[in-house]
Amino acid sequence: MKKTLKRVGLLLLSAGVVLGIIFFTQYPKLTVISGYAAKDMASQVFLAGRDPESVRDNDLQVPLISLSEAQVDGEHRAASASVFGLQSRTAVYRQGLGSVLLPKGTALPEKAPSPKRVMTPSPLPYPMGQAAPADSIIPGVDYGQLRKGIDQAFRDPEIQRTRTVMVLYKGHLVGERYVEGFGPDTPVLGWSMTKSVLATVYGILEYQGKIELETPAPVPSWQGDERKGITFDHLLRMQSGLAWDEDYSGLSDVTRMLFLEADMAANQAEKSLAGPPGSLWNYSSGTSNLLSGLLRQQFTTYQDYLDFPYREFIDRIGMHSMVLETDFSGSFVGSSYGWASTRDWGRFGLLYLRRGDWFGDRLFDTDWVDYVTRPTPGSGSRYGAHFWLNADRGFPDVPEDMFMANGHQGQHVFIIPSRELVVVRTGLAEGPDFDANAFLREVLAAFPGAQP
Structure with a gap:
């Protein structure tokens, strides 16, 4: 009897250790899962005008994301999500700017500029x-x-x-x-x-x-090393040489950027070189957001940055x-x-x-x-x-x-x-x-x- 109890105890202990390892290794991923669900729900409902139930039954029914539970707060135009009640995340919708995931412990400013748009129907x-x-x-x-x-x-x-x-x-x-x-x-x-x-x-x-596309990208932290040779052309062609992991199956550069970072443009700028600029091609969403941050530097005011794509392109063609x-x-x-x-x-x-x-x-x-x-x-x-x-x-x-x-x-x-x-x-x-x-x-x- 004692031997049986001992074996059971060892099995339970082993199972507990295994579950503990799984929990602690997978736990960080939960914030990405809940972040994805909260962000997508807020945008689908308040930007696209979708029904929350349809979003739950379709858009969120993908591997891992289906583990999340998302709720909509119509009064505050927000959505929250968690996984088994853990790692809750919240996304808030702002008119003209879309939905944004809130970093934990933060809140959005009461007032934020939004694009000035001219949308006269033709x-x-x-x-x-x-x-x-x-x-x-x-x-x-x-x-x-x-x-x-x-x-x-x-x-x-x-x-x-x-x-x-x-x-x-x-x-x-x-x-x-x-x-x-x-x-x-x-x-x-x-x-x-x-x-x-x-x-x-x-x-x-x-x-x-x-x-000019052959101009080196004006990133201050690059000026003391080989990265100073990275041009706008390199970035547009995904040939910067900067290290980047575009893997959506777990915690990676791209999932951390999209669902954990407050400033996505800074994410790629911090990376070291994996090869000389122009020497290799590596598809990178971080590169695109770095370009968006560099675009912001082309304007004297934040309002000009917000307005330019709409005034000179998007609303201009309807x-x-x-x-x-x-x-x-x-x-x-x-x-x-x-x-x-x-x-x-x-x-x-x-x-x-x-x-x-x-x-x-x-x-x-x-x-x-x-x-x-x-x-x-x-x-x-x-x-x-x-x-x-x-x-x-x-x-x-x-x-x-x-x-x-x-x-x-x-x-x-x-x-x-x-x-x-x-x-x-x-x-x-x-x-x-x-x-x-x-x-x-x-x-x-x-x-x-x-x-x-």
Whole structure:
């Protein structure tokens, strides 16, 4: 009997030790999980106008994040989340700035500047204005095949998890579809599509003669070492040489930055070199937020920084649904937190299809498109300057000249100049669950000369 009790005791002790190890090693991750849930819930509800239950049942039902419990505080326009009652985090929504995670023990200032926006609706039909799209039949388009192509994206809702699709051909809206709860005006989180939006702001600055891409980035802490050679071009091409771990499966550079840091721009600036500037390619959300912080330095006042992307780009082409969320320090989260409706993401793609000319209003030089679509050495021809490319034929059934703004969970703005097409797809799944190549192949078949 004593031997049995001793064995049981040892088993319980061993189990306790194992559970203790698991708890203490996994406990720090809980704050990332609860931070993700709180931030996403606050933005989805107060920025995108989504129903909290729908967000819980869909957006938060992803590995690990599903362990969280999120609650909405409508009175204070906030959301809180925890995991098994532990590591509670809170995110607060601010009009014009989006939602922000509060560092523990802090509160937001009572008053904060917000972007001054001019959003006068244009009576012109979409995409030029805010009126309904022109009801017209474009010669040469096989609309039956186009419906088949759009069907491809929604064929298996439980696996593909597509939410919205929209197709622009020669500047005309020729097809779109939305699942229940979403429509043409519902803001959708672009995740890393925001990187391409941030790059566009740099393209506008260059066109206006306010910045040169070969200029070394003005980071004071870099001036005494090799990092002083890092240029804006290196940063836009993810070739800074700075160490960075873009791993979303646990505690890493990127998850610490997005869900623990108050000042995301400072995160990458503190890193040491893993190689000389320009010597290697390393995809880094930290780089994008560093660029956002450096962008802030281009202006004499914080208000000018907030206003510039909207005045010179976003509202200028009618993307009135777009919101660039800021971090706790007030900088745009240029890596991840840009929201816009599907139609406004389509406007963004059309601006690039038109090579910076918005129906007679030029925002950036036509050469900027050549710059962002030139393959970056070391990327395997998959990446340009804050845009993804098909130069490596990663999409084998799609023309090689396609370039893309891509985001987590399969957010895409596909721009195909040789076919005069912009295709937008948003959802909650990416490859292999959502086969973007098969989807685009079917859509392309609806247009003249569709085969690559």
